[in-house]
Amino acid sequence: MIGCELLVDISEALGIAKESTSPFGNINIIFAGDFCQLPPVKNTRLFSAVNKLTEKPSDSQTEDGQKKTKGKALWLQVTTVVLLIQSMHQAGPENQRFWELLDRLHFGKSEVVLTRPQWHNAPIITSQNAVKDALN
Known part of the structure; x- marks a missing residue:
């Protein structure tokens, strides 16, 4: 699972690769996964409440706190969602x-x-x- 911090790292790496300051290097990204599975390791969940990203107000001034907030902002820019509701693994x-x-x-x-x-x-x-x- 991708967390807020990793999402920022991915966006920044794509920005460098594509020489762009736009999120994700201005390329389309497809995210696939199951939010009901295990949470991201040592990362903040993408669907965490914005006011829960930093434990205390001073956290928002740290690099880690800012990265969490930036990752959440990137995730909120996802505008098209396709939900797969039929399980193909257990069909029949x-x-x-x-x-x-x-x-x-x-x-x-x-x-x-x-x-x-x-x-x-x-x-x-x-x-x-x-x-x-x-x-x-």
């Missing part, structure tokens, strides 16, 4: 139940009741250390 009637499960997980509508005894000692996997530390 034999995968209907699996597709429905993925859809429920995507929208946070799980039918599993975690208070049942069978889940008491189940491992919990998370992409965030703070959540892992709180649970373990």
Whole structure:
């Protein structure tokens, strides 16, 4: 996943390559990915709230804080979005139940009741250390 900081690096590299001061060197970019997957590593999520990009007001004066804000501004310039809503990997009637499960997980509508005894000692996997530390 691309984060705000990496988006700035990509834009600047394309600007140098194309000798342009326009975002992304004034070329068209196609972004593809799944926002429901893991967050970017050591980067700020592209869909982070603008007021959450810097922890405290003084952060906006740092190079890192400015890079986060610039990356968010670049992302907000994306004007055309195509959503793919049909899964081709799980197509077919034999995968209907699996597709429905993925859809429920995507929208946070799980039918599993975690208070049942069978889940008491189940491992919990998370992409965030703070959540892992709180649970373990």
